[in-house]
Amino acid sequence: MPEIIKKIIGISFLFYTLTVIQSSFLVHFIYCLPSLVLVSVLIINLKEEQKENFGLASGLIGGFFLDIYSDKCIGYYVVMFFIMGLFLKLVIKRILR
Amino acid sequence: MEFRSKKPFINKDEGMKSFLSGVSRFKSLRWGTVLLIVVSLFLLNLTPLSGGIKDFLYSLSAPLQERLWGTGSALSGFFEIFYRVEEVEKENEALRKENENLLSEKMQLERYGQENVSLRRALDLELQKDFTLISANPTGKDIFSDYLIINKGSADGMVFDAPVITEEKVLVGKVVEVYEHSARVQLLTAKGSSFDVDILDGETYGLAEGQGNFQLLLKLVPRDKEIGGGDKVFTSLLGGNFPQGLLVGEIRDIKKADVTSFQEADIIPAFEVNSLQYLFIITNFR
Numbered sequence: 244m245p246e247i248i249k250k251i252i253g254i255s256f257l258f259y260t261l262t263v264i265q266s267s268f269l270v271h272f273i274y275c276l277p278s279l280v281l282v283s284v285l286i287i288n289l290k291e292e293q294k295e296n297f298g299l300a301s302g303l304i305g306g307f308f309l310d311i312y313s314d315k316c317i318g319y320y321v322v323m324f325f326i327m328g329l330f331l332k333l334v335i336k337r338i339l340r
Numbered sequence: 341m342e343f344r345s346k347k348p349f350i351n352k353d354e355g356m357k358s359f360l361s362g363v364s365r366f367k368s369l370r371w372g373t374v375l376l377i378v379v380s381l382f383l384l385n386l387t388p389l390s391g392g393i394k395d396f397l398y399s400l401s402a403p404l405q406e407r408l409w410g411t412g413s414a415l416s417g418f419f420e421i422f423y424r425v426e427e428v429e430k431e432n433e434a435l436r437k438e439n440e441n442l443l444s445e446k447m448q449l450e451r452y453g454q455e456n457v458s459l460r461r462a463l464d465l466e467l468q469k470d471f472t473l474i475s476a477n478p479t480g481k482d483i484f485s486d487y488l489i490i491n492k493g494s495a496d497g498m499v500f501d502a503p504v505i506t507e508e509k510v511l512v513g514k515v516v517e518v519y520e521h522s523a524r525v526q527l528l529t530a531k532g533s534s535f536d537v538d539i540l541d542g543e544t545y546g547l548a549e550g551q552g553n554f555q556l557l558l559k560l561v562p563r564d565k566e567i568g569g570g571d572k573v574f575t576s577l578l579g580g581n582f583p584q585g586l587l588v589g590e591i592r593d594i595k596k597a598d599v600t601s602f603q604e605a606d607i608i609p610a611f612e613v614n615s616l617q618y619l620f621i622i623t624n625f626r
Contacts, residue, residue: 259397266480266489267405271412271614272419278483303377311397312480314487314516314524317390318381325377 247297254301255308258283262308280305284324288331302328395493395519398479402491402522405479416614471583472624474498478616479522486530486552488513490619493521503582503622510610511575511586512619525619528588529554529609536579537588537607539571545578548588548607556589556607563603567591573607583625 261279269276284305288298302324309320384390476492492498504512504525513533517524526533533550537558546561561567571591575582589607596603 259401262483263401263405263480264408265483268408268412270481270483271409271416309483311394312489313482314485314526314530317384317393321377321381 250297251300251304254287255304258301258305258308262312266312278309280309281324284328285331288328289335293332298332299325299328391517391519394517395522398489398519398522402479405489406477406491409478409480410617413614413617471620471622473620474623476523476619476621478525478619481613486513486527486533486550486554487516488525488527488613488616490523490525490621491521492621493519493523495520497623498523498621499623503586503625505586505620505622506611506616507618507620508610509586511582511588512611512616514581515621527554527613529556535581536576538574538576538578538584539565539567539591545576546573548573554609554613556609558591558605558607559602561603561605563596563601565603567594567603567605569594583622 258280261283265276265279269279284298284302287301291298303321306319306321306324307317309324310317313320384393474492474497476490476496476498478488479491480489481487482489490504498515498518500515500518502515504514506512511528513525513527513530515523516526527550528535528548529550529552531550531552535548537546537548538544539546539558539561544561544565544567547559549557549559551557558573569592573588573591575584575586575588577584587610589609591605592608594603594605
């Protein structure tokens with residue numbers, strides 16, 4: 244199996260688990276906890292190299308799971324995270340590096 | 341000595357052309373992917389496929405979520421005591437006073453042969469008498485807004501727009517999305533939720549409006565009507581959204597401005613999301 248497919252399956256499983264845990268367990272303790280999926284997508288985008296696109300893919304997958312467990316239509320967070328990924332890639336990285 | 345390069349000679353223009361065509365191929369591939377995603381999203385939202393996907397993922401995670409919800413609910417109650425010691429002491433004191441008042445009220449009520457404690461405990465039987473109910477368990481809460489996911493769907497007789505209550509006849513919200521084995525409940529406090537309410541005496545009406553983040557605001561109460569902190573708020577039949585007489589919450593922080601002809605107040609909802617274990621859905625209201 245190609246490396247990228249393995250990575251995508253892994254990240255999908257991780258984001259699904261994070262969403263389920265946050266929406267059913269962590270909501271009892273901290274209401275204002277930021278979305279764990281959002282934080283993960285941010286970290287992946289910031290850590291990866293400029294030429295890699297896995298951050299964008301992880302944004303799409305993470306956004307999809309957040310859309311599933313939120314009241315928004317499917318695509319809302321997908322688009323938001325994709326734009327966020329592009330923003331991080333095109334602007335911040337060019338300024339910082 | 342003649343120097344011969346092994347590399348084939350490449351014209352500068354040809355190199356540039358090949359580079360540009362590579363860039364253009366790469367760009368078109370990217371735009372193709374974006375276009376594919378956008379079309380997929382449109383298809384998902386315009387067809388019933390999105391409901392099917394949501395239902396599948398909810399059903400898949402429901403057993404785990406039920407356990408996590410139960411564990412979270414139990415643990416949060418346990419840990420809350422540690423960082424709310426002072427508050428708990430004050431609450432305890434207030435409850436003790438309230439208990440004394442209630443005891444005297446109870447004596448009075450017994451004397452007149454009205455409702456007694458055992459009848460109150462049998463409220464669930466009354467519920468069954470008043471409404472056709474489906475019981476469900478919450479399996480998750482929306483991370484960003486006041487919505488719950490419950491483990492019953494159209495296969496169990498769930499209907500759209502059905503009121504959701506607790507066993508104590510406390511209104512929790514209404515069903516806004518129904519899937520085959522799951523449903524989404526909009527809590528009273530969610531943004532966009534508004535319904536008519538009746539305050540204490542049955543002669544004062546107002547509009548309760550969800551503000552999000554478990555906040556509920558009472559609006560459109562005429563200035564000349566006397567309302568006080570602690571007054572109970574119930575649902576009214578006026579708007580036709582919910583059955584009459586379901587407990588919504590208690591009034592706190594009344595805001596009266598001289599320039600407006602209405603007064604506003606915060607309503608503390610009578611339910612706590614953390615302690616919701618069993619929910620009842622009224623399926624025969626409409």
